[in-house]
Amino acid sequence: MKRTLDPDVRLLQALADPVRLSIVRQLSSERTVCACDFTACCDVSQPTVSHHLKVLRAAGVVTAERRGTWIFYRLDESVSGRLRELAAGLTSGPELVPAALRDRVLPVVQTR
Numbered sequence: 001m002k003r004t005l006d007p008d009v010r011l012l013q014a015l016a017d018p019v020r021l022s023i024v025r026q027l028s029s030e031r032t033v034c035a036c037d038f039t040a041c042c043d044v045s046q047p048t049v050s051h052h053l054k055v056l057r058a059a060g061v062v063t064a065e066r067r068g069t070w071i072f073y074r075l076d077e078s079v080s081g082r083l084r085e086l087a088a089g090l091t092s093g094p095e096l097v098p099a100a101l102r103d104r105v106l107p108v109v110q111t112r
Helices: 007-015 018-029 035-042 046-058 079-091 099-104
Strands: 062-067 070-075
Touching: 007 018, 007 046, 007 079, 018 035, 018 046, 018 062, 018 070, 035 046, 035 070, 046 062
Parallel strands: none
Antiparallel strands: 062 070
């Protein structure tokens, strides 16, 4: 499969994985989380957690801050707004979608 540069696709792909969704859920309930603390919520090894955090960072879902030898993660402030815009584009008619997003709305396909 060809990799896409569409930020919406990358966001949704990042959130579609169960481990990454668990990480995002933990971050939504805590302001910041140390990378070492994700192994408990996800029941995976530290290298696997690091891989998933890398994917989330690349998709713009999380940001990281190094404090000495530890790295703390938090949800990017723009994520909830991006998800709201995506949902609005999928659930409302074109007249309700902001002009900047109109060209990104998928057309409705009629099937028999």
